[in-house]
Amino acid sequence: MNSYVLSAIILSALITFLxxxxxxxxxxxxxxxxxxxxxEKNLPMTIMAVLIxxxxxxxxxxxxxxxxxxxxxxxxxxxxxxxxxxxxxxIILSTVVYxxxxxx
Numbered sequence: 612m613n614s615y616v617l618s619a620i621i622l623s624a625l626i627t628f629l630x631x632x633x634x635x636x637x638x639x640x641x642x643x644x645x646x647x648x649x650x651e652k653n654l655p656m657t658i659m660a661v662l663i664x665x666x667x668x669x670x671x672x673x674x675x676x677x678x679x680x681x682x683x684x685x686x687x688x689x690x691x692x693x694x695x696x697x698x699x700x701x702i703i704l705s706t707v708v709y710x711x712x713x714x715x
Contacts, residue, residue, distance in 0.1 A: 667685070688704075691705065
């Protein structure tokens with residue numbers, strides 16, 4: 612590996628780290644603005660809704676074959692998130708449900 616590739620990897624890692632650390636450095640001693648607190652509270656469920664809509668975009672072409680797995684996976688996402696308030700768990704569990712149903 613030449614020095615150009617290595618320096619590109621190090622630079623991109625540094626930029627990624629700084630971009631992710633910037634909000635924590637910016638709001639370290641301050642209280643978050645009200646609009647940001649509201650966004651923080653509502654963003655996970657909004658992301659889940661957008662993902663559900665995106666996943667259902669191909670349903671019209673495969674309605675009879677894929678309706679039940681799609682529906683049960685979406686219901687799993689909604690109920691799991693409402694129950695545990697854990698986005699990661701909702702995504703993993705609904706993916707498992709969907710994969711099991713399409714392979715039956």
